[in-house]
Amino acid sequence: MSRAKNPGKPRQPKKLRVGIYGITGCAGCQLSIIFNEDDILDLLDLVDLQAFPFIKEVNADQHFDWVIVEGLVASEQDLATVKKLRRNAKYLVSLGACAATGCVPAYRQFTLKENYEHLLYRKQKRLKDVEPTPIDAHVKVDYYIPGCPPDKKEILGFFTAIARGIEPRGTDNPVCVECRKNGNACLLDQGKPCLGPITAGGCHAVCINGGLECWGCRGPTKDMNLNLMIDILRKKGFDDRFIRDRMRTFAGLKLPTLNRIFHGKG
Amino acid sequence: MTRTIKLDHICKIEGHASLTLSIDKGRLKRCELGATEGARYFEGIVRGRKYNEAHELTSRICGICSSAHVVCALHAIEDALGMKTSRQTEDLRVLLTLAERIRSHATHLYFLALPDYLGYESALAMAPKFKKELQQALRIMKTGNRLNALLAGRDLHPVSATVGGWLKLPRTEELRSMAKELKAVKKDAIATCRLFFSLEQPTMETESEFFSLKDRKGFAVLRGDFTSAQASFPKEQYLDFIREYHRPYSTANFVVKDEKRYMVGALARFNNNGEQLSPSARKMLRESGIALPSRNPFINNLCQAIEIVHCIDHAIDLCATITIKQEKPKKARVRAGRGVGCIEVPRGTLWHDYTLDEQGIIINANIITPTAQNLLSAQEDIRTFVSGHLDMKKDELIMAVEKLIRAYDPCFSCSAHFLEVKWE
Numbered sequence: 001m002s003r004a005k006n007p008g009k010p011r012q013p014k015k016l017r018v019g020i021y022g023i024t025g026c027a028g029c030q031l032s033i034i035f036n037e038d039d040i041l042d043l044l045d046l047v048d049l050q051a052f053p054f055i056k057e058v059n060a061d062q063h064f065d066w067v068i069v070e071g072l073v074a075s076e077q078d079l080a081t082v083k084k085l086r087r088n089a090k091y092l093v094s095l096g097a098c099a100a101t102g103c104v105p106a107y108r109q110f111t112l113k114e115n116y117e118h119l120l121y122r123k124q125k126r127l128k129d130v131e132p133t134p135i136d137a138h139v140k141v142d143y144y145i146p147g148c149p150p151d152k153k154e155i156l157g158f159f160t161a162i163a164r165g166i167e168p169r170g171t172d173n174p175v176c177v178e179c180r181k182n183g184n185a186c187l188l189d190q191g192k193p194c195l196g197p198i199t200a201g202g203c204h205a206v207c208i209n210g211g212l213e214c215w216g217c218r219g220p221t222k223d224m225n226l227n228l229m230i231d232i233l234r235k236k237g238f239d240d241r242f243i244r245d246r247m248r249t250f251a252g253l254k255l256p257t258l259n260r261i262f263h264g265k266g
Numbered sequence: 267m268t269r270t271i272k273l274d275h276i277c278k279i280e281g282h283a284s285l286t287l288s289i290d291k292g293r294l295k296r297c298e299l300g301a302t303e304g305a306r307y308f309e310g311i312v313r314g315r316k317y318n319e320a321h322e323l324t325s326r327i328c329g330i331c332s333s334a335h336v337v338c339a340l341h342a343i344e345d346a347l348g349m350k351t352s353r354q355t356e357d358l359r360v361l362l363t364l365a366e367r368i369r370s371h372a373t374h375l376y377f378l379a380l381p382d383y384l385g386y387e388s389a390l391a392m393a394p395k396f397k398k399e400l401q402q403a404l405r406i407m408k409t410g411n412r413l414n415a416l417l418a419g420r421d422l423h424p425v426s427a428t429v430g431g432w433l434k435l436p437r438t439e440e441l442r443s444m445a446k447e448l449k450a451v452k453k454d455a456i457a458t459c460r461l462f463f464s465l466e467q468p469t470m471e472t473e474s475e476f477f478s479l480k481d482r483k484g485f486a487v488l489r490g491d492f493t494s495a496q497a498s499f500p501k502e503q504y505l506d507f508i509r510e511y512h513r514p515y516s517t518a519n520f521v522v523k524d525e526k527r528y529m530v531g532a533l534a535r536f537n538n539n540g541e542q543l544s545p546s547a548r549k550m551l552r553e554s555g556i557a558l559p560s561r562n563p564f565i566n567n568l569c570q571a572i573e574i575v576h577c578i579d580h581a582i583d584l585c586a587t588i589t590i591k592q593e594k595p596k597k598a599r600v601r602a603g604r605g606v607g608c609i610e611v612p613r614g615t616l617w618h619d620y621t622l623d624e625q626g627i628i629i630n631a632n633i634i635t636p637t638a639q640n641l642l643s644a645q646e647d648i649r650t651f652v653s654g655h656l657d658m659k660k661d662e663l664i665m666a667v668e669k670l671i672r673a674y675d676p677c678f679s680c681s682a683h684f685l686e687v688k689w690e
Binding site: 040053074077105112129 | 428
């Protein structure tokens with residue numbers, strides 16, 4: 001959870017009017033809320049849940065204190081939904097990687113048009129595409145719960161904090177800090193293309209714990225050293241195309257300097 | 267006068283869909299069900315990426331069945347590379363698939379389907395009166411998720427499964443202790459069956475053909491031929507018997523050879539493989555009074571409930587018997603080729619198809635999800651149902667139609683698919 005510029009301090013009302021919405025995405029972030037199996041019933045009791053169309057039939061679409069949004073903006077309908085939710089909420093929270101960075105679907109912006117243009121012409125006519133983009137490309141976001149998927153306990157912590165009127169806090173430490181705490185052997189040292197050093201933590205290094213190198217799903221840290229990371233990967237024998245594509249997979253739109261570094265190579 | 271019913275945002279489903287019904291002079295003129303999910307073009311996104319990245323990328327198609335996409339992608343890539351994996355790798359992939367199905371069915375049954383039957387707007391609204399039932403649901407979901415996380419590192423978007431095997435293996439003791447957890451939750455699965463058996467199910471008969479994998483060795487999970495009562499095809503030939511076409515209001519529709527629509531999912535699996543269910547699941551099936559084959563799509567919910575019992579039994583068996591050997595993922599020998607993965611997942615049969623160049627770069631991909639295959643069947647069943655119930659009040663009709671849609675357990679996040687497949 002990182003905090004965006006000066007959203008103001010949340011006040012503590014009686015029970016917060018909360019809405020949870022999904023736009024284009026995989027529904028995995030919304031499931032990660034529900035998959036707090038021991039706490040979900042109490043959790044949703046902490047707030048006045050006004051909307052959650054994924055599991056509710058009756059849903060308000062205005063007068064929210066907090067709106068939590070999963071998904072990226074991929075269609076005109078998504079754009080209209082996000083704008084409307086922003087107008088009707090005091091605080092808007094971006095849940096998961098699609099909302100925060102555009103995640104894997106936004107990688108399309110970096111692929112060759114010929115990779116997907118054969119898929120375009122059969123699209124249904126009434127759904128109009130927009131460039132796949134994170135929510136904050138269109139509206140102001142007050143808080144982020146990043147990750148693909150987000151850590152379900154982090155979601156729990158976020159809800160508990162806002163219900164108590166406490167400012168939710170995330171971490172700016174890179175994944176490596178938690179990874180070392182867990183006693184994992186460094187995957188970079190083993191020659192794997194791990195993006196842990198430049199990626200925001202808070203995930204407890206779940207991928208590295210499971211043997212997989214970090215792909216950067218939580219987005220870059222504020223003080224990352226991107227050039228050093230690229231140098232390290234080059235020295236490990238990875239070519240520029242691989243490094244660029246891997247870095248762009250989950251957070252390409254948040255790494256605009258890659259364009260300059262790789263001079264549009266590949 | 268034409269009466270139009272338009273449901274622009276159907277709730278309590280995965281992803282986004284809409285339905286339009288036009289009734290004119292006592293006859294249903296128009297019935298269009300379509301995904302309204304923004305397009306994500308996964309089949310284009312994987313092009314240009316390496317063979318060992320496909321599963322990481324396509325996992326993001328769907329949260330609730332991400333493990334299924336991973337296993338299916340791995341099968342397809344290994345097929346393209348001519349790799350054979352170890353028995354242990356396959357057993358653990360079966361277990362991962364079962365774990366996911368347990369939690370997916372429980373989530374669907376209690377959070378999406380059940381509130382309609384009990385007259386509530388949501389499972390949350392049921393909480394004061396049905397706390398015991400919700401707690402049993404959450405225990406089943408938790409056990410499925412814990413097994414998923416033990417094998418794959420977390421509940422969804424698994425991390426440990428890779429081309430050729432596993433990046434990290436569970437310990438044998440962890441599997442044994444998971445067997446105990448599964449045994450403990452079996453009573454909740456049986457209670458779930460009885461709860462769903464007690465609900466009044468609308469009746470109707472679908473004209474769809476029921477397809478699933480069929481495997482002589484047991485209730486099919488990851489292997490077998492794509493089979494119905496009338497036909498059977500090996501997966502490699504799928505482009506010869508599955509055809510897709512497009513309508514402007516929706517994403518792809520699929521039909522099998524001879525232009526017949528078909529249904530995949532728990533009901534199809536039961537109709538084709540019911541005699542291979544575990545003894546406890548068969549006992550539940552007898553108790554349910556369902557006569558197989560059943561053509562009533564509403565029964566899919568009951569089949570899912572019974573299938574949780576079967577999956578728990580199968581998972582207990584694997585957790586109690588697998589003794590983990592420390593083995594590294596097999597090394598891939600990169601070559602050009604094409605491979606097809608076809609497995610049974612919570613909502614039906616899933617297909618992944620990749621073509622690789624000599625460097626192991628993906629140059630083409632085709633992914634067909636269960637919901638994409640079921641879309642036409644669901645739409646035509648709605649047409650049949652509405653045509654037979656035009657005297658119903660609008661609200662009741664909408665509720666019954668939504669119940670029917672949810673019985674299919676559609677996942678519109680998954681359904682978007684835009685690849686052209688040539689049909690001669």
